[in-house]
Amino acid sequence: MSQTAAQGPAWLVLPTYNEAGNIESLVAAARANLPAAARVLIVDDASPDGTGEIADRLASADEAVEVLHRARKEGLGPAYIAGFRRALDGGAGLVLEMDSDFSHDPADLGRLVEASADADLVIGSRYVRGGGIGDWSALRRGISRSGGSYARLVLGVGVRDLTGGFKCFRREVLEAIDLGAVSSRGYAFQVEMTYRAIGLGFRVTEIPIVFRDRREGVSKMNAPIVAEAIWRVPLLRLGQRGSKR
Ligand SMILES: Nc1nc2c(ncn2[C@@H]2O[C@H](COP(=O)(O)OP(=O)(O)O)[C@@H](O)[C@H]2O)c(=O)[nH]1
Numbered sequence: 001m002s003q004t005a006a007q008g009p010a011w012l013v014l015p016t017y018n019e020a021g022n023i024e025s026l027v028a029a030a031r032a033n034l035p036a037a038a039r040v041l042i043v044d045d046a047s048p049d050g051t052g053e054i055a056d057r058l059a060s061a062d063e064a065v066e067v068l069h070r071a072r073k074e075g076l077g078p079a080y081i082a083g084f085r086r087a088l089d090g091g092a093g094l095v096l097e098m099d100s101d102f103s104h105d106p107a108d109l110g111r112l113v114e115a116s117a118d119a120d121l122v123i124g125s126r127y128v129r130g131g132g133i134g135d136w137s138a139l140r141r142g143i144s145r146s147g148g149s150y151a152r153l154v155l156g157v158g159v160r161d162l163t164g165g166f167k168c169f170r171r172e173v174l175e176a177i178d179l180g181a182v183s184s185r186g187y188a189f190q191v192e193m194t195y196r197a198i199g200l201g202f203r204v205t206e207i208p209i210v211f212r213d214r215r216e217g218v219s220k221m222n223a224p225i226v227a228e229a230i231w232r233v234p235l236l237r238l239g240q241r242g243s244k245r
Pocket residue numbers: 014015016017018019043044045073074075076079098099100101103214218219220221
């Protein structure tokens with residue numbers, strides 16, 4: 001069954017922590033691949049490398065770009081939640097998220113937006129036919145693949161790429177999710193958002209994307225982020241059981 005077009009423009013939320021080498025070219029590429037009415041929101045957690053200042057300069061040069069400055073690094077989850085709230089307040093019809101390091105190809109943004117005509121949440125997926133991972137190390141691939149299988153098994157859902165961060169939400173999904181109750185910070189955040197959307201009965205679809213290693217800078221992935229995903233996933237399942245709609 002197909003849906004009506006989204007009410008309101010697309011907003012792309014870009015979380016940044018030390019992405020000074022990527023953010024300017026990424027914003028340009030994103031703008032080139034999004035509808036003209038789309039907005040770009042950079043959420044910077046006081047990056048010490050000056051990403052926030054570059055973002056401010058981009059915003060003053062382009063009316064469609066804005067920056068949310070946060071006082072300190074709290075992880076991907078809280079940064080996205082703050083960005084989602086801003087996008088909803090600003091009247092977004094669609095809210096897109098992607099990494100700010102070119103791991104997600106801006107050229108795929110259009111396909112995510114198109115797919116959202118027939119789905120409430122579109123996931124750019126590495127683990128469906130046609131998707132893949134480019135130049136990540138064997139270790140990173142292993143962590144990603146086993147983390148995804150673990151989460152799928154524990155949660156009992158069919159989504160192949162639960163930890164990926166290239167997504168397009170229809171505004172209704174973010175309105176329905178109790179954003180204040182979303183507590184994950186790292187990869188678990190991606191799992192939690194998708195699991196909550198499924199639990200609320202929204203239609204989730206995966207479209208293939210090829211993920212590449214970041215272009216500039218370094219990953220913020222670390223052992224505590226992986227550990228959080230491991231312990232939080234069973235809690236998500238228990239929480240869902242405890243709060244039947
Ligand atoms: N605002 C904000 N962004 C973050 C934080 N941690 C990571 N990011 C951003 O989230 C995206 C994914 O993080 P990254 O380090 O590339 O993780 P990886 O792709 O798993 O190696 C990048 O755009 C990061 O700059 C954070 O604490 N706050």
